[in-house]
Amino acid sequence: MSEPLLTLTGAATSYGQSQVLWDIDMAVPAGGAVALIGRNGVGKTTLLKTIIGAQRLTAGRMTFQGRDVSALGPHQRARAGIGYVPQGRHIFPHLTVRENLETGLSALAGRGGGAMKAGVPDHIFDLFPKLAQIINRKGGVLSGGEQQQLAIGRALAGQPSLLLLDEPTEGIQPSVVQQIEDALRRIRADLGVTVLIVEQYLDFAWSFADSYRVMQRGRIIRAGSTREETAAEVAHLVNI
Amino acid sequence: MGEWPLIAGQIFNGFSVASLYVLAALGLALSFGLMRVINMAHGEMLMLGGYLAYLTLQVVPGPLGILAAMPVAFLGAAAVGAVLETTLIKRLSARPLDTLLATWGVSLILQQAARNIFGAIGVDVRAPQWLNHAYTVQSGLLEGLTIPATRLFILAVAFAVMGALSLLLARTRIGLLVRAVNQDRGMAAAAGINVRAVDLSVFCLGTGIAGLAGVVLALLGPVTPNVGQSYVVPAFLVVVLGGLGSLKGTAIASLIVGLFSALVQILVDVSLAQVLLLLFVIGFIQFRPQGVVAVRSRALDA
């Protein structure tokens, strides 16, 4: 594989006085999909927040597309091409579905072209037809599944090259879970987006990602390939 | 002249007072509604507008001075707003009660600065001749009703500002970004929105409007270091009545307050009218606690 899209070297962060991440080394290859797994509270969300820039690095550095982005703020990283689907979805409650999607266009700022003017790309509605049906409803009143689709759609509106997904199937009905999983596969395949996904359920993680990282107490304790190891071999690390 | 012209006159005065409140309260509603910032120094932005009008009139005397003063005051107050935002407000984001206290301190400082710069006794800003006349109904039921041109002018300015602002917020992406930032800052940033820039522009817009309002208020009132204080409490009452930062709500609430006090004043004096207004607001809350215009949400702590 060529130059990695994202690298973290010796990354650490903390909430106030309490350190949460230690010495994270990670490289996400362009076009790849990495699954981040681990028990509750080990720091998975925090790691994603650190990558998008919502948490500051207290040590180490981060590069994206070969550029050191450690000092950039979240909106600059979003504009550089990192899309973020947070845990808990964080839909703008008083904006309509369309407006929520349009906020995602902000990440296109400075990337030239008429993309921003052109509006929300159609392929988002191909991926999530439901969004087209509820396009004028307020984000705050949507059900959990609707919000999750919207959150992914919003991230895609910024045409990211790296998509960060934090437990995207949490609280989603089974048939929609399948839709979302299918959509994510298409996002990888058709749009060529690199994905870093936090996922508690290993069989989806294994069927979707090429490699995995196991986190424990704020550190990455194991990295490997989902093609060379089975989920069962790794499961004991997660279920302690 | 009988009862009718008096009542009709008071209805007009209600609108006129409402237009003053709209102008004084719009900036507040913006920064409160969109940024959760209670700007107690808002009154001093009005004051600043008055002083900038004074300075402009020194440079551009004559009939059009007042028109020239409006953009000057807008920009001047917006610039002060920018300084305030970058040095103070941004440290207090999402702590509305603390912004209230801190900006009160700012208001004390600005008042004292005005005293030291312009003197304690205020300066002279006059309506130009083309505004200094009144239309009087000469016959009919409303005979004797007088409509001052200045007040008509202020009504027009209030409408223009409201219109421009709602267009700006509804028709451009700015409105969208502003609302997104207000609802979830962290997510807005992660979606690629430059939240600092949005904050700054909203706050400057709010103070700028206050500056412009200050010019207009100077046509009917004094320009002194503490002039802002006399407008800021009623303006806040309008914001409370209007509902969370809704422009429409602010306009309607201004009208309610304006008409209420104008009509009540037919019967009681102004001091009592003020007390009745407060009772009215508390009464209003009893059946419409969200204010005139409500925003519904499912969030647990909405």
Added chain:
Amino acid sequence: WAADTVKVGVLQSLTGTMAISEVTVKNAEILAIEEINASGGVLGKKIEPVVEDGASDPAIFAQKATKLVQDGGVVTVFGGWTSASRKAMLPVFQKLKSLLWYPVQFEGNECSPNIMYSGAQPNQQILPALTWAVEKGYKSYFLIGSDYVFPRTANLILKKHIDADKLKVAGEEYVPLGGTDFSAVIAKVQAAKPDIIFSTLNGDSNVSFFKQMAAAGLPSAKLPVMSFSIGEQEAVAMGPSLVEGSYAAWNYFQSLDGAANKKFVAAYQAKFGAGAAVTDPMVHGYVDVYAWKAAVEKAGSFDPEKVRAAAVALDYLDTAMGKVKFAANQSLVQTGYIGQLDPTGQFKIIWQSKGTIDPDPYDPLVFPGKKCPAS
């Protein structure tokens, strides 16, 4: 050094809403003290002024008065502006047996042995204005005031006298202190069509009032206004052109003739700037210091009790405001003037009372039978 000095208190609001006015009085009082010091002091001692801030709050006035007299060792205090501040200080001076010199016109109804009232009593400012208006032939009066003690009492007195003169009170309206909205009041004025407005509006409200009157097509040229709180300083601040032609009643105008006034204005402007306006309360504050000096010298003592007795026994003093002296009721015998504002912010004196007017704290028409114990 201390043996050669005597301390006096100067207690005015240096902060808060009243500071605008009171600072100028403080300046005048300090000017008088400096002049006296320059010419040898009092009873061979230099006067050392102790300045305190009343902060526009009566409770602070009382606090600072106590501080000055009890801890600061001053022999007398010059100060106060609002009646509220005077009323709050009164018990302090009575308890501590000291003496306050109060320089501002007020509503009367008070005489304390521990206060020298040099500002006008109602019969020395309000009633002369009425006398003038009656002479001019005005029949219908509209009374407008800020909603507090002085306007309410002044209008109470005015109403009785207007009634007694068989003239008409066309209306009476009050706005809160600092109020800026006169739309309703003006509507009522327009409905009532009076000949003249008597205004006891205070401070910034005047600006709003005149601007909104002009906007409604009623400039002073059309409907005359007689004000009791607009002096030279306020006129300049409001823009003289706005109030040009309106009237004011005082016991002093900067434009008054006389060598003493020329000298005072020159001295004040030399110290505080060529354009500085000089007003009635300032002169009263200034005169108070000189009257105290004269009384001390007459008594040969700084003891407040002796000074008080000497002060009311003084003969006429020749001052910037003409001949004045303290009556037995401790208020000042002085002349009433009516001025009309010219475009420069000065008043043209158009009328003056026939000789000096004896102060009358209790209007006989309104408060029959009430008298100061001292007189």
Added chain:
Amino acid sequence: MDMSMRKETPLSGGLAGVTLGRPMALTLPVVVLAALAPWLVSAYELNLLARFLAMALLAMGLVLVWGQGGVLSLGQGVFFGLGGYAIAMHMKLAALADGDLPDFMVWSGLDALPWWWVPFKSPLVAILGVVLVPGALAALFSWAVFRRRVGGVYFALITQALALAFATLLISQQPSTGGFNGLTDFQTVMGLELGTPAAAHGLYWLTLALVVGVFVALRALMASRYGLLLRAIRDGENRIRFLGYDPTPFKVVAFTIGAVLAGLAGALFTLHAGVVSPALVGVVPSIEMVIWVAVGGRNSLAGAIAGTLAVNLAKDGVSSAFPDLWLYALGLVFVLVVTLLPGGLAGLVADAGATGWGKRLKTLIIGEAK
């Protein structure tokens, strides 16, 4: 003084969120020293101290209302004023012969005592009034607003309007309130001749005793379940509702206690100052009251007392000598305390206590920390 804390189970972190004042060991000497003040300072300084201690009662009330309850009141001046007027009305009437009217009523043209003045002839009614009138108004007002779930900033702004309306009303109803002048010139209270050293000392000790008593009582209250729930409501009012609690009475009680303390403070202040007037009740004084607490620390009772004393002493010292400077300083204090020192002086002390030298200093003064 911290008995109530010791009784707390180790399970309940009942005091979490309360910045503790100095412990007992330091409090006692301070109280003793304060009690000896009549012999240590001049009569004027004692009067000053007495006033500021009276104000500290109000400040402690704000700790409960604002610090613990998260309810910012910009209308404390109203309750302060009500307490002050209640006692002042009594003193006015007590100084009169039967059938006479207070002077201002006479020259405002009143010929009979307004009905609501009459009960205040009785000293008992006056004392009850000091507590009950502000308490009742606060309870009614806050209940009307809180029950409709209007809170936070809205509540603060409505209380500010309340302060404006109350001051305006007081001033405009001159014949029965004394208007802008307020009420002054008191002679005796409950048979005590005001102005004598005995009265001054007695009133000072009364104030001090109340400050100590309220300090102890509020501290126990904050450590109780009630205090915990109040803080919980501050954190998430709706969540509390879905745990089966009605937040309204909790907030109403806090606000009412705050108002009662403000009323007490106003009454004592009036006794010490010899005057009560609208200048003490409006928008500006009300917000200044908040700054005392902000400076001291909004979650600390001791901080509130310290903040009140500090701000008012500074005002007494600075404003006369440098009037312009004072306003800049006051403004700057607002800005700096809120932005850089949200915990106020108390927070600063606590921080210092947490770091090395501070800890050493603390052990030096109060012995080993528990």
Added chain:
Amino acid sequence: MSAQATASHIGTTAPASNLLLAMDGVTVDFDGFKALNGFSLTLDRGTLRVLIGPNGAGKSTLCDTIIGRVRATSGRVIFKDQDITHLPEHEIVRRGICRKFQTPGVLPGLSVVDNLMIAAKRDRRWWSSFRHGVAAEEKARVADILETIGLADRAAAPAGQLAHGEKQWLEIGMVVATRADLLLLDEPTAGMGPAETSQTATLIRRLVGQHTVLVIDHDMSFLEQLDARVTVMHQGQFLKEGSVAAIRADADVAAVYLGRAKENTHHV
């Protein structure tokens, strides 16, 4: 995990009739959109019921309506034979209903243990909060729950600092601590891993009997472990009811909810 201890402390009164809750033709209309549409449901005392349905079917709205956060446009909610449709929220809770929210609703500024103490307090009227001391029984229960939810070592930490999953546990603990007769658990396992999920299932099964429990979740394997009667909602209306196995086999349910026939287990 020691859920027995917890369960043994949860006392309820002897049932008068077996019916605990009845929703009777409840409709909730949001400006024309009917989130619940004439929905009826009954729950017997001491039973466990699972509610599933597509996203947006109205499950959370149903809980909202029972607890008083959303008001029924028409229809009634009967609890213990009394109409609670229009009672204030806290009144409803005091009658014995408690709910876990879909997004965890803990009190962020309070410590974990204080969160639980508040939930555990028996007498929730304001004046009783002045009473001194904490009942030994409440204390013991909180200690137990703290163990059960695995947060004993974080007891003093502010709840706002917990990770998402930890907050879920805390909120479950709070709901249990109230000893309400009816517990509404809206997606209790969202954000939990497989191990925690089965722990939750065990806990819930232990609660049944003492409590009536309504569980909403999308995780079929979790529902399988619960092994309870399942009600399926669709578009605000009742769709099906039956055992887990029956529901899984149902074609209608597959069409609107489960999707492409095969079940959804990500389980290891």
